[in-house]
Amino acid sequence: MDIVTLGGNLLGTIPLGDIVLYLTPFNLFLFAVLLGFTALIAFSKPETQIEAAKFNTLGVAEVKVDEKEFKQRRFLSVICGIASAGAMITGDLFNFTLFMALVGILNIGIVSAVKQTSVLNSAFNYGLIAMMCSLPLFGGAAIILAATGTLSLSVLSQMSASPMVVFGAILMLIGILGESGVAPFFASKAEMFRTPGSPFIVIIHLSSLFIIVRAVEILLLVLW
Amino acid sequence: MMYVPQAFISMYLPAIYAGLIVGFIATMAIAIKREELHILILTDLVGLAMIFVVSAVGTDLAEALILPGLVVELAETLAISEILITREMRKIEQDPRANLKTSSSMFPQAFSLDMEIMTTAPNFIALVLIGYGIFLTGFTGGAVAGGGIVLYALSKKARGLPVLILDGVAGVSGIAWCLWIIGFLLFFVTPQYWLLALFLAACGLLLKVASKVGLIGLLMREDIDKE
Numbered sequence: 001m002d003i004v005t006l007g008g009n010l011l012g013t014i015p016l017g018d019i020v021l022y023l024t025p026f027n028l029f030l031f032a033v034l035l036g037f038t039a040l041i042a043f044s045k046p047e048t049q050i051e052a053a054k055f056n057t058l059g060v061a062e063v064k065v066d067e068k069e070f071k072q073r074r075f076l077s078v079i080c081g082i083a084s085a086g087a088m089i090t091g092d093l094f095n096f097t098l099f100m101a102l103v104g105i106l107n108i109g110i111v112s113a114v115k116q117t118s119v120l121n122s123a124f125n126y127g128l129i130a131m132m133c134s135l136p137l138f139g140g141a142a143i144i145l146a147a148t149g150t151l152s153l154s155v156l157s158q159m160s161a162s163p164m165v166v167f168g169a170i171l172m173l174i175g176i177l178g179e180s181g182v183a184p185f186f187a188s189k190a191e192m193f194r195t196p197g198s199p200f201i202v203i204i205h206l207s208s209l210f211i212i213v214r215a216v217e218i219l220l221l222v223l224w
Numbered sequence: 225m226m227y228v229p230q231a232f233i234s235m236y237l238p239a240i241y242a243g244l245i246v247g248f249i250a251t252m253a254i255a256i257k258r259e260e261l262h263i264l265i266l267t268d269l270v271g272l273a274m275i276f277v278v279s280a281v282g283t284d285l286a287e288a289l290i291l292p293g294l295v296v297e298l299a300e301t302l303a304i305s306e307i308l309i310t311r312e313m314r315k316i317e318q319d320p321r322a323n324l325k326t327s328s329s330m331f332p333q334a335f336s337l338d339m340e341i342m343t344t345a346p347n348f349i350a351l352v353l354i355g356y357g358i359f360l361t362g363f364t365g366g367a368v369a370g371g372g373i374v375l376y377a378l379s380k381k382a383r384g385l386p387v388l389i390l391d392g393v394a395g396v397s398g399i400a401w402c403l404w405i406i407g408f409l410l411f412f413v414t415p416q417y418w419l420l421a422l423f424l425a426a427c428g429l430l431l432k433v434a435s436k437v438g439l440i441g442l443l444m445r446e447d448i449d450k451e
Contacts, residue, residue: 094289098292117315120307131304138277151285
């Protein structure tokens with residue numbers, strides 16, 4: 001499918017040698033929203049939670065985030081926001097998969113220091129799924145490269161899809177689903193939010209949401 | 225396409241099949257195994273299958289894709305193992321008695337071997353490896369010599385390595401770095417001394433890799449012996 005059909009008017013291209021970035025209102029909107037949200041969480045303070053299980057007892061029911069953990073978490077979520085913003089604007093298939101894998105690692109990193117073992121458990125499971133899905137993700141991109149000889153999305157969108165490209169795109173779809181933890185794999189990732197430090201935890205959700213939107217665009221570009 | 229021999233092109237599909245089959249076997253193994261550490265190690269196997277599929281493309285562009293793929297794979301493994309360690313630490317924090325379980329040994333009986341060859345052979349093998357590494361020079365030589373140093377470090381049971389040795393190894397590494405840089409510069413500034421530059425770079429690389437691998441071995445032993 002053509003870039004213009006999906007993303008609106010082509011506002012311009014940034015040719016960086018082999019990699020050509022193309023700017024459409026669709027990409028720019030996603031990019032700007034993610035950067036705005038990243039700026040928002042860079043200046044916000046973490047929330048404090050009250051554990052419902054300890055509500056009618058006299059024990060301390062507050063779950064707080066200490067200074068060191070807070071700083072580490074904020075840093076990782078800012079990087080995560082920048083990485084997903086990069087995935088929004090990139091014009092290169094493999095860069096997209098790399099940004100995606102980076103977002104996956106950072107998602108694990110954000111919850112790596114929490115005190116709840118259940119959250120760590122689900123982060124571990126999510127990490128395993130993400131690692132297993134790097135095979136279809138990178139493999140799919142490599143198969144598309146082998147079948148067409150290019151990774152540039154603007155060139156790929158002009159080509160008609162051969163069976164090998166379709167196979168690569170299906171592999172990539174499986175990889176994207178696993179790496180962002182949606183649909184069949186969401187069970188482990190849903191538990192990862194159950195920890196204090198709200199604005200930073202939300203980036204885990206937001207990044208996978210945006211990346212799915214962008215992945216749909218990329219797969220349509222490659223396939224049609 | 226014109227300059228690529230047909231033999232290489234026909235290797236593409238078998239390589240992809242091999243990668244996918246390795247990935248499939250690894251995921252099957254993950255489904256069967258129930259211990260988390262094993263699952264983590266088996267997941268790395270899936271990552272290796274990914275390298276298979278990517279490298280099957282076989283162009284210089286694919287080579288540029290393999291490196292980030294490897295780095296991502298490594299980073300994910302590190303992140304997940306860190307998660308595993310943190311979780312076990314939290315579990316022990318919550319229930320300190322869980323740590324006191326008796327650990328099982330690999331061997332069915334008490335294992336003690338007292339043979340002279342166990343103490344003398346490693347020294348000799350390490351010496352041969354280091355000598356051969358110096359003879360090879362370059363990256364390969366560094367790896368071989370480093371393997372010798374690792375073997376020596378692992379076979380010696382003495383605990384508590386003095387800081388001086390660690391510092392010394394690190395210093396050698398720095399000097400090797402300088403040699404390599406100087407060799408590299410000479411290539412550009414005075415190309416007629418290429419042989420000297422080549423030897424400088426090769427020896428620098430040898431020392432560099434050997435000291436790196438050696439350091440890994442030394443640090444590893446420090447970690448293992450910490451009980």
